[in-house]
Amino acid sequence: MSERPLSTKERLIRTAADLFRKRGYSGVGVAEILEAAQAPKGSLYHHFPNGKADLAQAAATWSSDGMLRIIAAAFEPASSFEDGCRTLCHKLAKLFDISGSWETCPIASALTDGPDNEAFRELSRHLFDGWIAEFEHHALRFGASPEEARRKAEHFFILMQGGWDLARSRRDSDIMRKLPLPG
Numbered sequence: 001m002s003e004r005p006l007s008t009k010e011r012l013i014r015t016a017a018d019l020f021r022k023r024g025y026s027g028v029g030v031a032e033i034l035e036a037a038q039a040p041k042g043s044l045y046h047h048f049p050n051g052k053a054d055l056a057q058a059a060a061t062w063s064s065d066g067m068l069r070i071i072a073a074a075f076e077p078a079s080s081f082e083d084g085c086r087t088l089c090h091k092l093a094k095l096f097d098i099s100g101s102w103e104t105c106p107i108a109s110a111l112t113d114g115p116d117n118e119a120f121r122e123l124s125r126h127l128f129d130g131w132i133a134e135f136e137h138h139a140l141r142f143g144a145s146p147e148e149a150r151r152k153a154e155h156f157f158i159l160m161q162g163g164w165d166l167a168r169s170r171r172d173s174d175i176m177r178k179l180p181l182p183g
Helices: 008-023 030-037 041-047 052-075 081-099 106-112 118-141 146-170
Strands: none
Touching (some): 008 030, 008 041, 008 052, 030 041, 030 052, 041 052, 052 081, 052 106, 052 118, 081 118, 081 146
């Protein structure tokens, strides 16, 4: 049974997410996105009335949804919060190893590298808060008090993002495997 072909909108979002992750918002032009997505010129503004800015927001949201699935897959079978953190770090390290590519955070590449505007900052905050809420949910599930769960979630988010950037800059996935995890 074959998968249904992606719609033009889906191709644009996935292609933009991939290109932004590799080269950042400013490093990718609309014509390049359209060509790589094999999409007609008018389709971008049909699906994304504000053009590249709307597409960047859709690409960041799509990427964040993927990250939330990876977080859930790491934490659901875990025996502790630390075990879930460790599993997630190993999954992210493996992504570096498998892809052979040292790409930036998909949210940062599409939104924080983009134009300085309030909509991008707000969406970035919202998406990152979603990741933190997912970590917090698991910390609570493993018995942390609400205050401790929030602290652990934010601490781990900061460690993970910093670890990702350092692993990327050094081209060393073991950095993700060796992060000092919140206990």
